[in-house]
Amino acid sequence: MQIGSGFDLHRIRPTRRGFLLAAGVKIPAPYRVLAHSDGDFIFHAVSDALASSLGTNDIGHFFPPGKPETKAMNSAVILKHYLRALIGQGAQILSVSVVVAAQKPKLAAHCPRIRSALSEALAIPLHRVGLTMKTFEAVKPLASNCVACWATCLVEEGRPRMRRRQK
Numbered sequence: 340m341q342i343g344s345g346f347d348l349h350r351i352r353p354t355r356r357g358f359l360l361a362a363g364v365k366i367p368a369p370y371r372v373l374a375h376s377d378g379d380f381i382f383h384a385v386s387d388a389l390a391s392s393l394g395t396n397d398i399g400h401f402f403p404p405g406k407p408e409t410k411a412m413n414s415a416v417i418l419k420h421y422l423r424a425l426i427g428q429g430a431q432i433l434s435v436s437v438v439v440a441a442q443k444p445k446l447a448a449h450c451p452r453i454r455s456a457l458s459e460a461l462a463i464p465l466h467r468v469g470l471t472m473k474t475f476e477a478v479k480p481l482a483s484n485c486v487a488c489w490a491t492c493l494v495e496e497g498r499p500r501m502r503r504r505q506k
């Protein structure tokens with residue numbers, strides 16, 4: 340078994356009709372999330388956790404920010420990249436645990452929807468997805484400036500393959 344952890348943070352900018360994307364779920368917010376991609380911080384943190392458990396490069400390596408091909412990119416595509424890598428290695432996800440920190444809006448009410456979207460995106464049963472919603476406890480520099488996400492995953496490795504002899 341292999342454990343992986345990932346982290347993601349995005350700055351936010353106040354706006355009246357903003358929204359955030361959490362595992363593909365669009366939630367109205369009093370700000371917009373500043374990002375080169377679509378800013379889905381859950382998909383980003385979970386993708387990096389998977390990358391870490393698979394011993395492969397992180398999302399910044401495969402999907403570099405600032406490039407035209409990753410502009411406004413749907414982060415589900417990023418996640419799918421790692422799910423394919425997982426299948427390629429014959430590995431499977433045992434469980435994923437995610438912590439989100441956002442001051443506004445109160446995300447607790449949206450938790451069931453986001454959790455079920457994440458379970459669907461990862462193609463694993465709901466009871467294998469943990470999701471905790473936190474605020475920044477009104478620590479102002481964080482609360483009014485960013486959203487963040489931490490993710491941990493447990494992955495069962497595939498059957499060991501015959502290794503080629505090192506030259």
Ligand SMILES: [Zn+2]
Nearest residue numbers: 347348380383
């Ligand atoms: Zn991100």
